Amino acid sequence: MQDSPVFNYINSLSPIRPVKSIQNPHQFSTLNFTSPPSVFTSPHLTSSHKESRFFKTHHPSSSDPTNPLQESPDKSTANEEVVAEAEATSTTTEFNIDVEMEQPQIVKETNLDDPLAVPPCGRETTDLSLVPYASPPREENGSSSEDAGMQKMYDNVQGKNETPDWDSLIADSSEFLIFGSPNDSEAFRCLMMQRASPSQAPSVMQTMQPGSINEPESSTASPYGAVSVLHRGIRRRCLDFEMPGNKQTSSENNTAACGSSSRCVVPSIGLHLNAILMSTKDCKTNTTHDYSCSEKYQVDLQGSSSTLQEALDQTEIEAVEPTLEELHLSSPKKKRVKLEAGEGESCKRCNCKKSKCLKLYCECFAAGVYCIEPCSCIDCFNKPIHEDTVLATRKQIESRNPLAFAPKVIKSSDLVLETGEDASKTPASARHKRGCNCKKSNCLKKYCECFQGGVGCSINCRCEGCKNAFGRKDGSSIVDMEAEQEEENETSEKNRRTKKQDYNTEVYLMRKEESSALPATPMSIYREQMVQLKNMMPPPQSVLGGGSSFNSQYTRKPEISLTHSRTKKSLETVAEDGAEEMPEILSHSHIDNNTKAVSPNGKRVSPPHLDSSSSGSVLGRRSGGRKLILQSIPTFPSLTPKH
DNA sequence: GAGTTTGAAACT
DNA sequence: CAGTTTCAAACTC
Structure with a gap:
């Protein structure tokens, strides 16, 4: 009125x-x-x-x-x-x-x-x-x-x-x-x-x-x-830190935070924030601290604005180290409502006991980020104080496999180029670069990297009995998959329904959409975005951030990926993004070539692109909550999320 | 929360 | 490259 x-x-x-x-x-x-x-x-x-x-x-x-x-x-x-x-x-x-x-x-x-x-x-x-x-x-x-x-x-x-x-x-x-x-x-x-x-x-x-x-x-x-x-x-990357430390000398706080416990990307190494975010591996929702947030934000954004705010609040309060928490002087209103665990794949936390977080077993390490407080790892060397060790180990692993730290999921188009796979056969736009090797999970569980990454299996996969909901390696139709899935659901997935109901629903919906409109249904797109986000690195922001490697990485994290995904989805390759983050790898590895056209620099780096795309999408979305969210995230909104 | 399952990573 | 072991996440109870 x-x-x-x-x-x-x-x-x-x-x-x-x-x-x-x-x-x-x-x-x-x-x-x-x-x-x-x-x-x-x-x-x-x-x-x-x-x-x-x-x-x-x-x-x-x-x-x-x-x-x-x-x-x-x-x-x-x-x-x-x-x-x-x-x-x-x-x-x-x-x-x-x-x-x-x-x-x-x-x-x-x-x-x-x-x-x-x-x-x-x-x-x-x-x-x-x-x-x-x-x-x-x-x-x-x-x-x-x-x-x-x-x-x-x-x-x-x-x-x-x-x-x-x-x-x-x-x-x-x-x-x-x-x-x-x-x-x-x-x-x-x-x-x-x-x-x-x-x-x-x-x-x-x-x-x-x-x-x-x-x-x-x-x-x-x-x-x-x-x-x-x-x-x-x-x-941006560490909302938690900043928010809390805002009151005082944030610069110092931030620095300290990152240096100390906050999850920081390994400096020299281009960390795959994507991986972090997207790493399909969901952060344990149980854990109270979600640092990376990118995913979290995604979820939040998608879910509702309120969620987002809550997420932010939570991050402020809970996030990061105690020191940072101490800094939170002002935030009066922080509700600690936790984001929905289900979708929220917030950040990565590892639980390594023997690898010292210096092997790819460690999700944090694999994602190119330092372990942080929320991690439950033992004898962790994946920390800034052990930077030298981390870098050396990383190099070693890269020498063994230049793609070891590269995004695992890349767009189908890229794959087509690389492998000659017919994209049309694969519902999902993205594929796991190396493919999975599942024997018992039927590619229906997160054991399967393809499934975990939200992508269908491809010819690269050596899986047995593939029933990947995102696309089977044999290219079976989605409809068939649905039928099977329904069977499964009816028969043996009571628990699944209860616990994973949300997830299944999402998948189901996605499939439906795909079936109805294969090309690019909202859901499918969403999916892709999710996947891409996981894998992608924020491009342009780095430019903006213009700061240290940390900055670039942090900046990129969520926002970017989201933004791109929509508009550029088709064009972008998840892998590439990751490549950006990993300068070293890119520099001497062929990854770049493989990854496709995505010139690391080019796409995401160019702000205009993103903006235009993002903005457009954003505008379009405005009405639509979720969609908007995704894009908005890319831009940084994630942090912005305000509150 | 403990135990099991799973498949990637690492090793041989 | 294949087979085996190691590892930690995912999952189950």
Whole structure:
């Protein structure tokens, strides 16, 4: 109801807004158009971006015609209200989506690239400005005079209004912003700090006001500066860390976190975040700590926005090391609702006892990541402190098998090229590169790497009695498979139903979709994405992250894969992505060639691509929760997930 | 949570 | 390359 008036007002005022937008936000509009969609949508919201978004949202008719905003006004209003309460997950999600759609991120990226360009807090400031703009006007002024409200908002944005209700705004928006732009650690910090000390908020806010946006801001911000930028990737990857540490010197915290216990990718080694994420191996849901999160986020995103938030919250709270946990000063509202275990394949944790986590037996090692606290491994050498050992071992293994650390699942198209397999025969778009060798599982259990990877068996498989639900090596039709599956379900899978009911359902649905529409049904696509995500590495982000190997890896993790998957699915190869992560391997191994056309650099690296694809998909999805989620994730939303 | 099953990884 | 052993995840109870 509240919105409606506003909306109308906006519509009527739309002409005016352009002017406003032009002044301040003008930047984003330009950027939006010119710059390709950034990979990281939600994460780094620059002031301009937010503003742009803000304007867009509230001013449908504003500069950006394409803006899907029509709905946004209502949503935004709703969001504000909900957010005020702090727990509105769904709304938050929408918020994020909006952000992504708007693609202001580009600006962010730019800023990020240039640390000096905008101080962290400065960005936040912008955000804050947005808040007032969004919430106050409606609430306060909306009823009385919309115009006045708009003006007020405008003033706030412009910094004219020196006494905005920052506290309230911050309180409401902080959550928003914080979660909305997880990537910006600085922003986070600022917000977090503000939240932590409401009394201080006003002053801080003033500092952060629009006018000062571009200036290197407060001492707090400056320190982070480049550092924050450098660690951006880490943050993303390790939401946990950042979130918690936001309050204080996040840079240090982050660094320490990664160095110490957090799951870090092995530096020199291009870790396959994909593997981590996707590694089909589900993290034990039982375990309380999910670090990597990528998968988790996927699930969350898919499931619902709320889930996502919860995931984030959980990560913040639980994730990572105690030290980090200690750092969580501000996060007041963290519910520790655990994500659904079923789908959530969060992160990898190993339980190695004899391998010292230096063999491929170890999932962490195989995935190219260090073991972290949640792991139950014994005598673990897969830790940063043993980096030399890890690297040496890795090299050794690679010397034995250059593809040892390469993604195991690659797209069928690639396979076709490589093996001559007829893709048409295989329902699933991806295939296990080496194939499985199952004897007793009939490729119906996770013992089977193909099944685990969500791909069908191929001619490369030496499995016996293959009944892989994702596609048999003999190429039997899906229908047949379904029939068999049904039989199985009826006969011997009571337990399965109960425990794995969800999973089966998913598979079943997938099959159905495939049968109905083989080419690319949503589910199949989803599947593929899942698979790809597991295997893929985030490409473009690395560029953005531009930081250390850690950064790149972390950044990539979830978002990327997701993004690509949809739009580029067909084009991409899971393997390739992985290759990106593993520079060494790529450098001297043939993997690259095999993996196909996916030039590691090319695809994912090119932000535009991703963005365009992602953004488009995102837009498309907006209505559709799950689908949106997937793509959104790629962009970074995962972290962004806000809250 | 302990024990079993399974198949990849590692070894011979 | 084939066979065997080792290993840890997946699975079952």
